[in-house]
Amino acid sequence: MVWRMGTAIRTHGLSKRYGATLALDSLDLEIEQGEVYGYLGPNGSGKTTTIRLLLGLHRPSAGRAELFGVDAWRDRVAAHRRVAYVSAEPFLWPSLTAGETLDFLGKLRASTSGVPSIQSPRVDLAYRDRLIEQFELDERKKVRALSKGNRQKVQLVAALATRAELLVLDEPTSGLDPLMEMVFRECVQEAKARGQTVFLSSHILSEVEALCDRVGILRDGRLVEQGTLAELRHLSAQTVDVTFSGPLPELAPLQGVHATRTGPQTLRFELAGSAGPLIDALAGHQVATIRSRETSLEEIFLHQYDTSPEHVPS
Ligand SMILES: Nc1ncnc2c1ncn2[C@@H]1O[C@H](COP(=O)(O)OP(=O)(O)O)[C@@H](O)[C@H]1O
């Protein structure tokens, strides 16, 4: 199957204010069809707000969002014909069984406006059966008797089974056990192989690392970084652990170096650029061992890209 190439998601100056809280601040995004985009950020950073705006559930305070060139707020129904959505907090009808829920969601075709659309692609029933099996979903159970993880699975199966051109997934694996997380990853890889676009919000770095072509990092409503994983790693290229045989030295702050004390005799340096200035600074001190390795995305993420000069904490 070949999709028309073009832009799946575009936002321009997209902002949302809730009272005194600026939940999203001038977001500019451009996601191509066929991309798997990881939307990473800690709790409260604005991931769900962004998704609500993409889906036309809330009105932007400023700016706009488009899905496949259609305005997500003004033309909600048209914009969502090609989209399936998994929300972070699964809201489902408690008295339906899992199977009844899938049938009902299939008829709605995950239309977030609640308006069934006859022009939408039909649910792929054979694929849905395979998903039910892979996710080990018990179709006869009432939704009210399902754990959060199992409700999440109902939502995931319903969304994936549509084979929608754009999957918008808001922390879809919270509540899934590691085995089901693997099933989820395979499904996303399969969707990508078919040319579907995936917008995946997450605070789980390994998930994003494993699945995404590009990653955007959100902090306090602002997109602070964006790029491929290789590009982001470049921001903090290496971690150097240094053990001293003598007393810990007092090092002057170095541009692009983040230093932390990790033990009585050890300092850890995270380097954004060349190791030269650090090596120069260490010369003349009683260094016992130096170990260097590539910095993980997790470390990059936790350090908030702080590359300003820092004093070595003592
Ligand atoms: N409906 C709302 N009313 C008021 N404040 C909200 C609402 N939704 C989100 N917020 C606030 O907006 C910020 C971003 O929230 P959210 O988008 O849910 O973050 P995330 O999904 O990344 O955890 C938070 O400070 C949150 O408290």
Ligand SMILES: [Mg+2]
């Ligand atoms: Mg959220």
